[in-house]
Amino acid sequence: MALYARCLKLQSTLGMNISVRYFFGETAVKRLSYTCRKYKLYNKGLQTFNHSNMLYTSAVVYKRRKTQEERKSNRIIEYSPKAKGEVVDVWRDITLGELAKVLNKDINYVYELFLNVFSNPNTQITDIKVLQQAIKRSGRRMRIIGKPSDEVEKTVIKDAFPRPPPSKSELKPRPPVVTVMGHVDHGKTTLLDALRNSRVVDQEFGGITQHIGAFLVTLPSGACVTFLDTPGHAAFSAMRARGANITDIVVLVVAADDGVMEQTIESIRMARQSKVPILVAINKIDSPKADIARTEKMLVEVGIQVENLGGDVQAIPISALKRQNLDQLTEALILQAELLELGGDPTGPVEAAVVESKVHPLRGKVCTVVVQRGTLKKGNILVAGTAMAKVRALKDAVSNPLSEVPPGYPAEIEGWRELPQAGDQVLQVESEKLAREIIKFREDQKQKEKSEIELKAIEEKIQQHERQYKEKLQLKRRLGRFRMKPEGPRKPEIQTDTDGPPSLPVIVKADVDGSLEAILDVLDTYDSSICKLDLVHYGVGPVTENDLEMAEMFQGVIYAFNVDVLTQIKQDAEQMEVPIKQHNVIYKLIDDVKEEINARLPPKEVEEELGEATVLQQFEITQGKKKIPIAGCKCERGFLKRTALFRVIRKGEVIYEGHLTSMRHLKSEVDVIKADTECGLQIEDKNLSFEKGDRIICIEKKVVPQKTDWDPGF
Numbered sequence: 001m002a003l004y005a006r007c008l009k010l011q012s013t014l015g016m017n018i019s020v021r022y023f024f025g026e027t028a029v030k031r032l033s034y035t036c037r038k039y040k041l042y043n044k045g046l047q048t049f050n051h052s053n054m055l056y057t058s059a060v061v062y063k064r065r066k067t068q069e070e071r072k073s074n075r076i077i078e079y080s081p082k083a084k085g086e087v088v089d090v091w092r093d094i095t096l097g098e099l100a101k102v103l104n105k106d107i108n109y110v111y112e113l114f115l116n117v118f119s120n121p122n123t124q125i126t127d128i129k130v131l132q133q134a135i136k137r138s139g140r141r142m143r144i145i146g147k148p149s150d151e152v153e154k155t156v157i158k159d160a161f162p163r164p165p166p167s168k169s170e171l172k173p174r175p176p177v178v179t180v181m182g183h184v185d186h187g188k189t190t191l192l193d194a195l196r197n198s199r200v201v202d203q204e205f206g207g208i209t210q211h212i213g214a215f216l217v218t219l220p221s222g223a224c225v226t227f228l229d230t231p232g233h234a235a236f237s238a239m240r241a242r243g244a245n246i247t248d249i250v251v252l253v254v255a256a257d258d259g260v261m262e263q264t265i266e267s268i269r270m271a272r273q274s275k276v277p278i279l280v281a282i283n284k285i286d287s288p289k290a291d292i293a294r295t296e297k298m299l300v301e302v303g304i305q306v307e308n309l310g311g312d313v314q315a316i317p318i319s320a321l322k323r324q325n326l327d328q329l330t331e332a333l334i335l336q337a338e339l340l341e342l343g344g345d346p347t348g349p350v351e352a353a354v355v356e357s358k359v360h361p362l363r364g365k366v367c368t369v370v371v372q373r374g375t376l377k378k379g380n381i382l383v384a385g386t387a388m389a390k391v392r393a394l395k396d397a398v399s400n401p402l403s404e405v406p407p408g409y410p411a412e413i414e415g416w417r418e419l420p421q422a423g424d425q426v427l428q429v430e431s432e433k434l435a436r437e438i439i440k441f442r443e444d445q446k447q448k449e450k451s452e453i454e455l456k457a458i459e460e461k462i463q464q465h466e467r468q469y470k471e472k473l474q475l476k477r478r479l480g481r482f483r484m485k486p487e488g489p490r491k492p493e494i495q496t497d498t499d500g501p502p503s504l505p506v507i508v509k510a511d512v513d514g515s516l517e518a519i520l521d522v523l524d525t526y527d528s529s530i531c532k533l534d535l536v537h538y539g540v541g542p543v544t545e546n547d548l549e550m551a552e553m554f555q556g557v558i559y560a561f562n563v564d565v566l567t568q569i570k571q572d573a574e575q576m577e578v579p580i581k582q583h584n585v586i587y588k589l590i591d592d593v594k595e596e597i598n599a600r601l602p603p604k605e606v607e608e609e610l611g612e613a614t615v616l617q618q619f620e621i622t623q624g625k626k627k628i629p630i631a632g633c634k635c636e637r638g639f640l641k642r643t644a645l646f647r648v649i650r651k652g653e654v655i656y657e658g659h660l661t662s663m664r665h666l667k668s669e670v671d672v673i674k675a676d677t678e679c680g681l682q683i684e685d686k687n688l689s690f691e692k693g694d695r696i697i698c699i700e701k702k703v704v705p706q707k708t709d710w711d712p713g714f
């Protein structure tokens with residue numbers, strides 16, 4: 001009690017939670033005494049300390065050491081237990097969940113390493129020795145490091161982002177950005193060509209038109225429309241997938257002769273998903289088969305309420321080929337844009353979207369963008385994805401130089417060091433240095449994401465391998481090679497019938513997956529039916545109570561490979577009469593399994609040849625009125641035993657198998673005839689006459705233990 005009180009006092013004095021249990025008992029006291037000596041806390045004179053004094057001193061040491069540990073907690077502490085295996089980094093107070101991550105295993109594996117004592121992944125392992133034991137069970141070694149702090153994990157974010165959306169008052173009118181979509185062959189390209197040629201070429205600038213991914217059409221009124229020169233779904237979805245939803249209006253081209261087709265519906269669906277208003281261009285009205293009314297009706301049927309039929313969607317009948325009603329179409333677009341009240345903020349750093357990029361033989365890496373915010377100028381420093389540019393030149397679709405490009409306008413940018421991709425967001429940054437840092441950051445992020453994906457793929461591969469392996473085993477079990485693992489309280493099918501072949505139920509526990517797999521693979525080669533080999537359960541980790549129970553139910557044997565068996569478990573096993581066989585060499589374990597199988601096999605009868613005699617001639621004796629044939633023989637090898645079994649063989653065929661009624665040497669009845677001795681043999685069958693040359697084999701039948709013919713290959 002005095003000790004207990006002393007400990008409690010210590011507890012309050014030192015302000016720490018001392019486990020009283022820790023300080024009691026002979027071992028504890030020895031340990032404390034050792035600690036004191038190690039830290040040179042008392043000299044020879046002080047060795048006369050009684051236990052309570054020593055406890056006090058030790059507690060001081062304990063506290064000091066703990067403080068030092070806490071200070072060092074971020075430094076790596078090498079720990080080299082003698083076990084072999086991969087070294088894993090762990091830290092003090094690691095949780096089971098964290099350990100599972102470190103070991104790259106699932107939590108159940110970790111529970112097993114701790115003998116299933118814990119069941120909460122947040123449980124912290126405070127005792128390093130316990131942790132060491134568990135890691136040893138996993139076949140690895142450990143190194144204690146400082147807990148990876150969240151701070152270390154945090155990466156400094158050096159990236160560029162778009163500004164928050166501008167207020168309405170900052171917006172200035174801008175041209176609508178239009179994408180042309182529709183069913184194949186309904187005239188999208190022809191329409192874009194017509195718009196570009198009629199409007200761009202015929203404009204005051206003149207010049208040669210070229211495909212630049214986006215172009216501007218200016219109406220006589222001065223209003224402009226920017227067309228994305230990449231018709232079709234692919235471009236639209238590529239832009240959307242990269243987060244660049246730059247289209248304001250979709251022009252849905254529907255051929256008046258064909259009407260609504262599959263891709264027309266697809267285009268409608270995509271426009272709806274992007275919440276982009278639709279304007280219909282009913283094309284090919286010049287075609288003799290054109291039926292505008294039918295086309296409009298079809299559009300209504302798929303949910304496009306055209307104006308002519310009382311809806312609010314403008315449908316302009318055009319001929320892209322004959323360039324009919326193109327002005328009407330662009331005016332309708334301007335009207336739609338006005339309804340949308342499209343506006344852009346021309347101030348501040350530039351934000352734009354890449355529509356297309358290419359390498360030009362003379363101009364280098366060029367890309368077409370549509371400006372979304374700010375005003376793009378020569379000399380601007382831009383980043384797009386992992387590409388950067390100092391704008392060397394800005395050009396329009398007819399290669400005219402542009403001094404500045406406000407929101408809603410397209411332009412070609414020269415000066416890229418790398419090629420940006422369609423859909424990339426272009427952002428202006430302050431300096432080339434910053435641009436380089438951003439690119440570096442983004443590249444690092446990309447690399448990290450790639451590694452994570454690769455890691456995930458590797459993990460999936462491993463899991464897939466494990467799954468396949470388990471499926472293979474399940475299949476074998478179903479085929480009857482292995483017995484199914486019992487689930488829950490289901491009563492096991494214990495082999496009680498004496499008619500069937502004997503069986504050996506086994507439970508295999510191994511230190512690591514690799515050895516377990518190797519053992520199971522060898523067991524898998526067993527395919528004899530004279531004794532069934534039933535794999536009742538297997539797993540990685542030590543032998544548990546559960547294993548004992550299962551072994552008891554099945555009357556099986558537990559094989560523990562390279563794993564410890566706790567004394568308690570050993571005692572329980574003894575009580576339950578469950579054999580636990582510990583091995584650390586696979587072939588020895590398999591030899592043991594063989595022995596167990598042999599022990600279960602019923603003994604078998606074997607024949608042993610004692611000797612052989614040859615008939616030299618037959619003579620007869622008279623018994624009463626009967627003449628009895630006698631084989632006059634010579635024992636050629638071994639010996640003949642009177643009470644044994646005799647087989648008479650003539651020309652390779654057994655003509656008699658049975659016992660003798662008399663065996664004589666000269667005139668006397670004998671029990672044994674040795675080799676090279678002549679004798680007269682009388683058999684039970686009195687009607688069989690002997691011939692010279694008949695072979696007589698003397699056999700003794702014996703019952704011997706049976707052995708399995710299983711050859712595991714080593």
Ligand SMILES: Nc1nc2c(ncn2[C@@H]2O[C@H](COP(=O)(O)OP(=O)(O)OP(=O)(O)O)[C@@H](O)[C@H]2O)c(=O)[nH]1
Nearest residue numbers: 184185186187188189190283284287319320321322
């Ligand atoms: N009669 C008539 N034919 C047209 C008109 N517009 C396009 N065509 C013809 O329709 C065919 C297809 O035209 P495209 O412009 O290539 O059609 P598209 O929708 O771009 O086709 P994809 O690019 O394959 O999806 C061509 O032979 C054009 O000449 C039109 O207004 N009238």
